[in-house]
Amino acid sequence: MPQPFDIAVIGATGTVGETLVQVLEERDFPIKALHLLASIESAGASVPYRGKNVRVREVEQFDFSQARIVFFAASPAVTRSFAPRAAAAGCTVIDLSGDLAVPHVVPEANAQVLATLKAPVQVASPSSSAVALALVLAPLREQLGLVKVNVTVAMAVSALGREAVSELARQTAELLNARPLEPRVFDRQVAFNLLPQVGKVDAQGHGVLERRLVSELRELLGLPLLKISVTCVQAPVFFGDSLTVSVQTENPVDLVAVNSALDGAEGIERVEEGDYPTPVGDAVGQDVVYVGRVRGGVDDPCELNLWATLDNVRKGAALNAVQLAELLIKDLL
Amino acid sequence: MPQPFDIAVIGATGTVGETLVQVLEERDFPIKALHLLASIESAGASVPYRGKNVRVREVEQFDFSQARIVFFAASPAVTRSFAPRAAAAGCTVIDLSGDLAVPHVVPEANAQVLATLKAPVQVASPSSSAVALALVLAPLREQLGLVKVNVTVAMAVSALGREAVSELARQTAELLNARPLEPRVFDRQVAFNLLPQVGKVDAQGHGVLERRLVSELRELLGLPLLKISVTCVQAPVFFGDSLTVSVQTENPVDLVAVNSALDGAEGIERVEEGDYPTPVGDAVGQDVVYVGRVRGGVDDPCELNLWATLDNVRKGAALNAVQLAELLIKDLL
Structure with missing residues (x-):
C-alpha cells in the first residue's frame, strides 16, 4: 500500500x-x-x-x-x-x-x-480524441506501418463545459416547442445540426483542436512525421466523442491480425462485426475506448477503416x- | 417553349x-x-x-x-x-x-x-452524398489530380423516410421528458447519439450505401480506379447530409486556384473562411451544395480538406x- x-x-x-x-x-x-x-x-x-x-x-x-x-x-x-x-x-x-x-x-x-x-x-x-487515437493506433503501428491517418472527430458538447450541455438541452426543447432559438455558448443552432468548426481557426484554416490533435498524436505514437488529416465537428451529443478513422498503411492490412492486436490491447473494447458501438449506448461512463466497424478498404489493400467512441470527460x-x-x-x- | x-x-x-x-x-x-x-x-x-x-x-x-x-x-x-x-x-x-x-x-x-x-x-x-461529392470534385479533378478521397458522411434521418423523421422527434421528446425510449425505425437511440452504421453491411464490413457511394462517385467523375474510403454515420439531424472530405492529390494544392474553381462551378456555393455552412442553417431547402472549411493539409502539400452540406431530399x-x-x-x- x-x-x-x-x-x-x-x-x-x-x-x-x-x-x-x-x-x-x-x-x-x-x-x-x-x-x-x-x-x-x-x-x-x-x-x-x-x-x-x-x-x-x-x-x-x-x-x-x-x-x-x-x-x-x-x-x-x-x-x-x-x-x-x-x-x-x-x-x-x-x-x-x-x-x-x-x-x-x-x-x-x-x-x-x-x-x-x-x-x-x-x-x-x-485531448480526448488524441487519447482515443493513441489507444487504437499504438497496438497497430508496428504491424501496419502508418502512412497517413484521416480522422473526423464528432465532438460532444460536454467538451465545452456545463453551459454547453445546458444549451443543447435548452435549444432542443425550444425547437420541439416551436419557440424562438437563442444561441449563447454556440454561435448558432447546434440542436439537430452539425457545426463543422469548433473554436477558432488559424490563418491556414485549421482549428486549434485540430492542430492540437495532430501534434499530440504524433507525440503519443512517437511518429513525429506521421501525416494526419483532422476535421473536428460539433455534434448534438451530450457526452461521448466519436471518430471515423481511415488509415493508409505501408503493409497490406490483415484484418485477423488487426482484430487480434485490438483485442489484446489495454483500454480498448472491440465490438464484433455486425454490431457497432455508439457514444450513448456504449462509451458514456465507461473506462475504455469502444472500437467497431473494423474493415479494410473497398479495394485498397493498404487501407484500414474503423470507428471509435469514448467518454470524452471520463476516459478521454x-x-x-x-x-x-x-x-x-x-x-x- | x-x-x-x-x-x-x-x-x-x-x-x-x-x-x-x-x-x-x-x-x-x-x-x-x-x-x-x-x-x-x-x-x-x-x-x-x-x-x-x-x-x-x-x-x-x-x-x-x-x-x-x-x-x-x-x-x-x-x-x-x-x-x-x-x-x-x-x-x-x-x-x-x-x-x-x-x-x-x-x-x-x-x-x-x-x-x-x-x-x-x-x-x-x-445518392445524395454522391451528388455532393461529384459537384465538389468535378471542377477540381484536373487541377488537383485525385489520388484518394476520404469521406465521412453524416446522414440526416430523412434519408430513411418520414417514419425516421418522426422517430427522431419522438425519441428526443421522450428523452427530454425522461420517458422510456422505444426505438422502432432505428435499432437503438438515435437522438443525441451517432450510429456508425446505416443499413446492412456486407461480409467485408462495408455498408450498402458506402459501396454505392464508391461506385457512383467513380462513375460520375469518370475515374473508375479512384481510391475512395467512405464511412456513413447516422446523425440526429432531420434534413441535410454533411460530408467531411479529405483528398490526397497528385499535384500540390493551390488554395487560390481551388477556391476560384469552386466559385466558378455550377451547383456549389462556397462559404468564405471564418464562416462555415451547416445543414440546418444553410443547406435545407436550397438548390446548391454548400462548401466550407476549404484548407490544405497541416503539413502535407498534396492534401485538400473541406466540408460540404446539402439538402439530401432536394438537391441530393x-x-x-x-x-x-x-x-x-x-x-x-
Missing part, C-alpha cells in the same frame, strides 16, 4: 474536475488531504467525495506547498496563472487544460516517457489523468 | 416524391398530365400541385403508356417491379431508388453521358432528377 498523498484538483466544479474526483474515489487513490479548488466564481460550491461534500476553495488563496500532486482541470488561462506556483512549490503537475508545453502521455500508449521526466514532474493528459480526460497519477506514485514519487 | 409532357411520379407520397412534385412546379416544368402514383397503402392520399390537391393512385393499376417520363422515387423493390413495364411502354425512366443498373448522372458533373443514351432512355439520379435527390428531365426534354425527346 503506497503512502497517501496530498492532492489538489483545480477546476473541481467543472465536468472534468468533478469526474476526476469521482474516479480518484472509485479507484481508491491513496489520498491524505484532497484540496478542491476553483476560480472565485465557483468557490464555495461543494463536490461529493467519499460520502462527504468537500467545499471548493479559491485557487488564488491556495498554498501549493500543501499539495504533492496537482491536477489542472480548468481553463488554459488558469493553468498559465498557477502552474508556475505549483512547480515552485515542488508539486507534481498533471495538466488537462492543454496549456503546458510538457510531455503528453496516455499510459497504454507511451508510459515509458514517464521514466524520463525530472522532478518536479510536469506531464499532460492529451479524468481517467487518463488519474492513470498517470497512479503510475507516477508507483515509479517516481 | 417545349411541348408539355405526360409525367408520372412513383412514390409521390414519400419525402423525395413530394419534393419532386414541388420542384417540377417551381421550375415550371412543361407538364401536360401529372400522374402521382404510390403503393396501395399510400394510394388515395393527395399531394399539392399548382394550387390543387392531386390524388395519388395505385401504381399497380397504372397504364404506363399514359406517361412520357416516369420518376421512380419509391423503394428499390418498387422500381424492380415496375421499371420493366415503363420501359416496355417506351417511357423515359429516371430512377432515384438506386435499383437500376443504368448510368448515373449529375448534370453539373457528367451531363455529356446523356447524349450517349439510347431510347427508351433509362438514367439514375445517384428531387432537384437532381428534375434537372436530368430538363436536359432530356431539351436534347433527346
Whole structure:
C-alpha cells in the first residue's frame, strides 16, 4: 500500500474536475488531504467525495506547498496563472487544460516517457480524441506501418463545459416547442445540426483542436512525421466523442491480425462485426475506448477503416489523468 | 417553349416524391398530365400541385403508356417491379431508388453521358452524398489530380423516410421528458447519439450505401480506379447530409486556384473562411451544395480538406432528377 498523498484538483466544479474526483474515489487513490479548488466564481460550491461534500476553495488563496500532486482541470488561462506556483512549490503537475508545453502521455500508449521526466514532474493528459487515437493506433503501428491517418472527430458538447450541455438541452426543447432559438455558448443552432468548426481557426484554416490533435498524436505514437488529416465537428451529443478513422498503411492490412492486436490491447473494447458501438449506448461512463466497424478498404489493400467512441470527460480526460497519477506514485514519487 | 409532357411520379407520397412534385412546379416544368402514383397503402392520399390537391393512385393499376417520363422515387423493390413495364411502354425512366443498373448522372458533373443514351432512355439520379461529392470534385479533378478521397458522411434521418423523421422527434421528446425510449425505425437511440452504421453491411464490413457511394462517385467523375474510403454515420439531424472530405492529390494544392474553381462551378456555393455552412442553417431547402472549411493539409502539400452540406431530399435527390428531365426534354425527346 503506497503512502497517501496530498492532492489538489483545480477546476473541481467543472465536468472534468468533478469526474476526476469521482474516479480518484472509485479507484481508491491513496489520498491524505484532497484540496478542491476553483476560480472565485465557483468557490464555495461543494463536490461529493467519499460520502462527504468537500467545499471548493479559491485557487488564488491556495498554498501549493500543501499539495504533492496537482491536477489542472480548468481553463488554459488558469493553468498559465498557477502552474508556475505549483512547480515552485515542488508539486507534481498533471495538466488537462492543454496549456503546458510538457510531455503528453496516455499510459497504454507511451508510459515509458514517464521514466524520463525530472522532478518536479510536469506531464499532460492529451485531448480526448488524441487519447482515443493513441489507444487504437499504438497496438497497430508496428504491424501496419502508418502512412497517413484521416480522422473526423464528432465532438460532444460536454467538451465545452456545463453551459454547453445546458444549451443543447435548452435549444432542443425550444425547437420541439416551436419557440424562438437563442444561441449563447454556440454561435448558432447546434440542436439537430452539425457545426463543422469548433473554436477558432488559424490563418491556414485549421482549428486549434485540430492542430492540437495532430501534434499530440504524433507525440503519443512517437511518429513525429506521421501525416494526419483532422476535421473536428460539433455534434448534438451530450457526452461521448466519436471518430471515423481511415488509415493508409505501408503493409497490406490483415484484418485477423488487426482484430487480434485490438483485442489484446489495454483500454480498448472491440465490438464484433455486425454490431457497432455508439457514444450513448456504449462509451458514456465507461473506462475504455469502444472500437467497431473494423474493415479494410473497398479495394485498397493498404487501407484500414474503423470507428471509435469514448467518454470524452471520463476516459478521454479524468481517467487518463488519474492513470498517470497512479503510475507516477508507483515509479517516481 | 417545349411541348408539355405526360409525367408520372412513383412514390409521390414519400419525402423525395413530394419534393419532386414541388420542384417540377417551381421550375415550371412543361407538364401536360401529372400522374402521382404510390403503393396501395399510400394510394388515395393527395399531394399539392399548382394550387390543387392531386390524388395519388395505385401504381399497380397504372397504364404506363399514359406517361412520357416516369420518376421512380419509391423503394428499390418498387422500381424492380415496375421499371420493366415503363420501359416496355417506351417511357423515359429516371430512377432515384438506386435499383437500376443504368448510368448515373449529375448534370453539373457528367451531363455529356446523356447524349450517349439510347431510347427508351433509362438514367439514375445517384445518392445524395454522391451528388455532393461529384459537384465538389468535378471542377477540381484536373487541377488537383485525385489520388484518394476520404469521406465521412453524416446522414440526416430523412434519408430513411418520414417514419425516421418522426422517430427522431419522438425519441428526443421522450428523452427530454425522461420517458422510456422505444426505438422502432432505428435499432437503438438515435437522438443525441451517432450510429456508425446505416443499413446492412456486407461480409467485408462495408455498408450498402458506402459501396454505392464508391461506385457512383467513380462513375460520375469518370475515374473508375479512384481510391475512395467512405464511412456513413447516422446523425440526429432531420434534413441535410454533411460530408467531411479529405483528398490526397497528385499535384500540390493551390488554395487560390481551388477556391476560384469552386466559385466558378455550377451547383456549389462556397462559404468564405471564418464562416462555415451547416445543414440546418444553410443547406435545407436550397438548390446548391454548400462548401466550407476549404484548407490544405497541416503539413502535407498534396492534401485538400473541406466540408460540404446539402439538402439530401432536394438537391441530393428531387432537384437532381428534375434537372436530368430538363436536359432530356431539351436534347433527346
